[in-house]
Amino acid sequence: MDELLASLAAAVDAVRAAGGGRAPEALGPGELMAVNEAFGALRRRVDAAYLPVATEITRQSRTELGKDSLARKQGFRSPAMLISATTGATVGDAVRMVTVGEATAPRTTLTGQSAPAKHPHVAAALSAGEIGMPAASAIISMLDRVAIRADRAAADRMEKTLAAAAPGLTLDQLHKLIARAEAHLDPDGLAPREEQLHADRFLTVREDRGGAILVTGAFDPENGAPIKAAIEGLVTGMIRRRDDTAGPVAEDTRSVRQMQADALADLCRHALGCAEVPTGPSTTVVVRMSLSDLEAGTGAGEIDGIAQPVSAAVVRRMAADAQIIPCVLGGESEILDWGRAKRLFTPAQKLALVERDGGCAFCGAPPHMTVVHHLRWWARDAGRTDLGNGILLCVACHHRIHNDGWDIRIDGTGSGARVWFIPPPWLDPARTPRLGGRTRYDLAA
Incomplete structure (x- = not known):
């Protein structure tokens, strides 16, 4: 004592x-x-x-x-x-x-x-x-x-x-x-938990005495991931339009919860008037697993935006959906480094950066809320549109890093590279680097 x-x-x-x-x-x-x-x-x-x-x-x-x-x-x-x-x-x-x-x-x-x-x-x-x-x-x-x-x-x-x-x-x-x-x-233990979550899934829609429509539900990761991605993708688009536009759009005072409610209503309106399966906004669901585990049917996979790992069986089922992008690590891929030939990062490059950063490399926001930014600016510093010069950041963190004077360092190459954020001297006189990106969650000792 x-x-x-x-x-x-x-x-x-x-x-x-x-x-x-x-x-x-x-x-x-x-x-x-x-x-x-x-x-x-x-x-x-x-x-x-x-x-x-x-x-x-x-x-x-x-x-x-x-x-x-x-x-x-x-x-x-x-x-x-x-x-x-x-x-x-x-x-x-x-x-x-x-x-x-x-x-x-x-x-x-x-x-x-x-x-x-x-x-x-x-x-x-x-x-x-x-x-x-x-x-x-x-x-x-x-x-x-x-x-x-x-x-x-x-x-x-x-x-x-x-x-x-x-x-x-x-x-x-x-x-x-x-x-x-x-x-x-x-x-x-993954499969039994998934079976229980699947068995417990539900959705209720009812009208209360005041006239409000109450929607309550719970979904297993396999069915919940596309719902979450679609609604969050629409909300992200609403926020970007509000932040980037002057006039009535910029005066949008809706809360995020109100935007989510409106996004669900927009999806349902689209479904009622569309002969095709609704695809939602410009967002994707990515399921990820190593090639060896996928072939053997062992181990665990990940779904972008969902914290709980999923079994190989779920990954296989989701990978069969044409509207979901399977990312099999260790397989063949297209050339991702475009040098100065392209001003904007390609969708394939962003998917590769998702493997490294896991979303916003600074705050951890989901991938669909991020855009790829050049570490060395394309126009001012002749920065290349290569993976080593790109980083995923949400709009808020991008502005914060530039305005406050943070530096970014990337050690290594590919999806295993480590992203470090170096605080400005006024915030941390020692400027101790802080680990960002997906490697924050590495389990290797």
Whole structure:
């Protein structure tokens, strides 16, 4: 406990030093980011320090103690409710605290010998202040789900990989990485989950008493991907027209949710008056898988814009649809580097960049919301229309990078190249490169 308290004291000192004792509104951008990072480190240290406390409260509140249970003595029905009341966390968060605490605490065998924690790599990352409780809980939950079916050594390596990759990722980004990790550790579990999602699909359309038409539904990835792509593609077109046009179009004040509702209505109007299958806006659904896995029917594939990996069977079915583009990695492809012969990147080049960047290389927006930009400008800097000089960015990130002075560096070639964003000096005096693109979600240790 003394060691944990010392680490907390050091984290508090770091917060004070980062701000120099000044109010937040008196700080420059770089100083404000330093204070933000110091508070993040402090919060992670507090998580690490409190988890053993939550675990011990649970141990002293176990059911077999009856009326001598600590929680009952304090007037609570369960240790989670006690923790929730005293920390301000939800009961669900309290349960997760206990789970993480038990999974990362040193253990004692039946013979009285000391044993490492159930999840030692997560425990080490927590103790070092590299990850907080939410990230630890997400990783542990997945590992526990696949524990029965996954190879133990592979699960241990994956735990180490995820614990190392989690710092710097948002929780949504980490969940995307965890979904890929689960598919890698338990590929046989994909098909049953897909069958259940398919069985649970539904759509209801009804009119409420006020006259509104209520549409509610849930879809499996195979059926949901084209719906999602079509609606998001239409919405992206609406936003671009609003941003690039003066006059009435530029005065469009609809929210994204309102645009999505209008996009669905537009698709249905088109379907009612069209003899052909509606193809929607200029957007595509790309399913991706290695050639060896596709031929063998093993492993997992990906659908652009869908975080959950899918089985080889789903990839094969979707690849048979003429309106969906299958991207088989390792197969033959057309020439993608056009040099100065073309001003604009071709659709084939954009598909290749999707393999590398996965969408907006900066913020992670889906591919259909992005356009290809030259790193070295075509007109001003004689930049080539080659893959090595292109990057996928959404409109907002493109403007932010240019206006704020970010630099971009690409290491390597092809879909495995690594994209780095280098912040401007006013934001980060050290200009520490930040990894972008699809490689943020690589599972290789």
